[in-house]
């Protein structure tokens with residue numbers, strides 16, 4: 001039986017002028033599975049105006065630090081296909097990609113995701129298309145959180161010491177935006193859906209007794225979080 005044992009947080013880039021980290025995550029289970037959530041920026045790309053991220057070790061280099069080879073990752077949860085979240089998907093050749101069906105369809109049509117399409121839209125990729133929330137395994141729940149984009153995903157992980165940990169990803173990029181009826185940000189696709197997703201995550205925190213909520217791009221919060229090689233257990 002798989003149960004989540006360790007949660008690693010990786011910061012793979014940082015934009016000093018906007019105080020924005022680019023991040024991804026690894027869950028290790030007690031029976032040796034490696035479940036990756038997002039893969040950060042590609043090594044080469046054209047940054048959006050006003051964002052000049054300083055690259056840190058990429059996801060492959062960070063995983064190597066704890067002895068994990070790309071081929072040992074068996075599951076890759078793709079929260080969404082923005083460039084800062086799927087820059088190295090194609091390196092994980094043995095991983096099954098877990099994606100909302102609606103987002104997978106959108107990804108093939110929308111110019112927003114064109115630059116990085118080759119990372120996840122490959123003939124050899126194993127893709128599991130899901131619809132809505134899913135208990136991936138006991139203690140790892142995928143929560144559908146539309147708004148930032150259609151078919152966006154957040155993740156809830158139950159750890160033995162830390163208790164429930166919520167990764168909001170880009171449904172809530174910073175702590176200051178984690179409140180009911182908040183205004184959408186300019187990068188959000190659907191303002192109404194954003195508010196519903198924020199409410200869904202607020203309800204999740206309440207219902208599950210979440211002790212740690214990790215926001216997707218919160219520079220102030222990330223300065224104080226444990227990062228690989230440290231981990232939450």
Ligand SMILES: [Zn+2]
Pocket residue numbers: 082084085170216217
């Ligand atoms: Zn993002």
